[in-house]
Amino acid sequence: MNEYFIPSNFEDSGKLMGVFKIRNTVEAGVLSLPFVYLIFKFLPLGLTWKIIVSAIFAVPIGGFALMGINDDPLTVFAATVWKWWRNRKIKEYRGEVR
Secondary structure, three states: OOOOOOOOOOOOOOEEOOOEEHHHHHHHHHHHHHHHHHHHHHOOOOHHHHHHHHHHHHHHHHHHHHHOEOOEOHHHHHHHHHHHHHHOOOOOOOOOOO
8 A cells, every 4th residue: 555645735835824815815905905005195193003093994804804704715705695695586385386
C-alpha cells in the first residue's frame, strides 16, 4: 500500500495569508474603503480621531465581508437570495388532488 504525505498547507492556495479568500478580501476592500475615504475627506477632526472613527466603521464592515455568510462571499449570498426571492412561489394545499 502506498503512503502519501499531505503537507499542512495543502488548502492554503487561493487564500491571502492562508486564511482569507481573495474574493472576500476584495469585497471587504470595496465595502470598507469608501467609508474610510468619506471619513478622511469630510470629518473636521484631527488625524487621530479620523483614524478612530474610520476604525469604528470600517473594521466591522470589512470583517463581516471577510467572513462572508455560510462560507460564501457576500455577492454569492446576495445572488442566491435574489434568485430565491424571484423564483419563490406560494403553495397552498386545499385537501384535493387534481
